[in-house]
Amino acid sequence: MYWSKTQSLAPFNLATSGVGSFPLRELPIDLKDIEINGENSYGYPPLQKAIAAHHGVNPDCVVESAGTSMANHLAMAVILEPGDEVLIEHPAYGPILDIAYYLEANVKRFLRAEQNGWEIDPAEVRSCVTPKTRLIVITNLHNPTSALTSDSVLREIGDIARSVGALVLVDEVYLDAAYENTPRTSFHLGPEFIVTSSLTKVYGVSGLRCGWILARPDLARKMHRLNDLYGATPVHPGELLSVVAFNHLDLLRERARGIVEADRKLLSDFLQKQSAISAVETEWGTTSFPRLVNESADAFLGRLRSEFDTSAVPGRFFEMPDHFRIGMGVNTEMFAEGLNRISQALVRGD
Numbered sequence: 073m074y075w076s077k078t079q080s081l082a083p084f085n086l087a088t089s090g091v092g093s094f095p096l097r098e099l100p101i102d103l104k105d106i107e108i109n110g111e112n113s114y115g116y117p118p119l120q121k122a123i124a125a126h127h128g129v130n131p132d133c134v135v136e137s138a139g140t141s142m143a144n145h146l147a148m149a150v151i152l153e154p155g156d157e158v159l160i161e162h163p164a165y166g167p168i169l170d171i172a173y174y175l176e177a178n179v180k181r182f183l184r185a186e187q188n189g190w191e192i193d194p195a196e197v198r199s200c201v202t203p204k205t206r207l208i209v210i211t212n213l214h215n216p217t218s219a220l221t222s223d224s225v226l227r228e229i230g231d232i233a234r235s236v237g238a239l240v241l242v243d244e245v246y247l248d249a250a251y252e253n254t255p256r257t258s259f260h261l262g263p264e265f266i267v268t269s270s271l272t273k274v275y276g277v278s279g280l281r282c283g284w285i286l287a288r289p290d291l292a293r294k295m296h297r298l299n300d301l302y303g304a305t306p307v308h309p310g311e312l313l314s315v316v317a318f319n320h321l322d323l324l325r326e327r328a329r330g331i332v333e334a335d336r337k338l339l340s341d342f343l344q345k346q347s348a349i350s351a352v353e354t355e356w357g358t359t360s361f362p363r364l365v366n367e368s369a370d371a372f373l374g375r376l377r378s379e380f381d382t383s384a385v386p387g388r389f390f391e392m393p394d395h396f397r398i399g400m401g402v403n404t405e406m407f408a409e410g411l412n413r414i415s416q417a418l419v420r421g422d
C-alpha cells in the first residue's frame with residue numbers, strides 16, 4: 073500500500089488494480105439533493121437497502137464500511153483472537169496478511185499454483201486446516217491473478233471450514249469484473265461465508281469509500297459495534313452519492329468495461345508475441361500476473377521505470393518476486409504505450 077501510494081505513479085502507469093475514475097459530472101445527480109448530515113448511526117438505511125438488493129440479501133446482514141479495506145479489518149477482527157489460526161491463500165493481497173499479523177493471529181498459508189491456473193485446490197486447503205483453524209481467507213476474483221473460483225470449489229471450502237468450526241472470508245471486491253460471468257455472491261453458499269466488497273475497483277468511484285460486509289446478523293452486529301471505535305458514523309454525502317451510484321451501477325460498470333476489454337485484447341496480443349513473459353490469461357478481471365522467464369522482475373521493473381517511464385507492481389509484494397502485476401481499465405492509449413515500453417525494456421535486457 074505504501075509503495076502504491078508513493079512509488080507507483082509513472083507517465084505509463086500499469087500499476088493500477090481498479091478501473092479509471094468515473095467522473096462526478098456524468099453521475100445523474102442534483103447537488104441540491106446532497107446533505108451534509110443524515111440519519112446513519114448504524115448505516116444509512118437507503119444505502120443498506122441498495123447493497124442488500126444488489127446481492128439479494130437481508131439488510132440485517134449488511135455492514136457499511138470505509139472501503140473493502142475496513143471491511144476486511146472489521147470482519148477479521150471480530151472473528152480472530154490473538155493466537156487463532158487463520159489460513160490465507162498464497163499469493164495474497166498484502167494488507168489481508170497484515171491485518172492477520174496485526175491481530176496477532178497465527179497465519180498459515182495454502183498455495184494457489186500457477187501451473188493449476190492459480191485455481192484453488194480444495195485438497196490443498198483440506199491438508200492445511202487444523203482443528204485450530206478459525207478462518208479461511210480468499211479473494212475472488214483473485215488479486216493479483218484475476219482467477220475466478222467456482223461455486224463448487226467454494227462450497228467444498230465451506231464444507232472444509234464447517235468440519236473444523238471455521239468461517240470463510242471471501243473478498244469479492246473484483247468479482248463484478250467477471251461481467252456476464254459474475255456469479256451470485258458466495259454469501260449465499262452457507263452460514264460459514266462472510267463477504268467483503270466495495271464500489272472501488274470495478275465501478276471507478278473509489279473516493280466514495282463505499283464498502284461493506286455481508287455477515288450473519290449476530291456477526292454483523294458485532295462488526296457495527298467494533299466500527300464505533302474506528303469510524304463512528306460514515307461520511308453522509310458519500311453515502312448519498314453511493315446510493316446514486318447504486319441506482320446507475322450498469323452505467324458505471326459498462327463505461328469502465330469498454331476500457332478493460334480493449335486493454336485485455338491488447339494484453340493478450342502482446343503475450344502471444346512475448347517469449348520472455350508467460351502468463352495465465354483470464355477472460356475477466358482488471359489485473360494480470362505475468363512471470364518473467366529470464367530475469368528478476370525487480371531488476372526489470374527498475375529499468376522499465378527509470379528508462380521507459382512505465383510502472384507495474386513488483387511481484388515481491390505478493391511474495392512472488394519473479395512476477396509482476398499489470399492493471400487494466402484506466403486508459404487504453406496509455407496501456408498500449410505501456411506494453412510497447414515493456415517490449416522495449418525486454419529487448420534492452422537481452
Ligand SMILES: Cc1ncc(COP(=O)(O)O)c(C=O)c1O
Pocket residue numbers: 089138139140141142165211215243245269270271272273278283
Ligand atoms: C483484494 C483487495 N481487497 C481490498 C482492497 C481495498 O479496497 P478498497 O479500496 O475498497 O478499500 C484491494 C485494493 O487493492 C484489494 O486488492
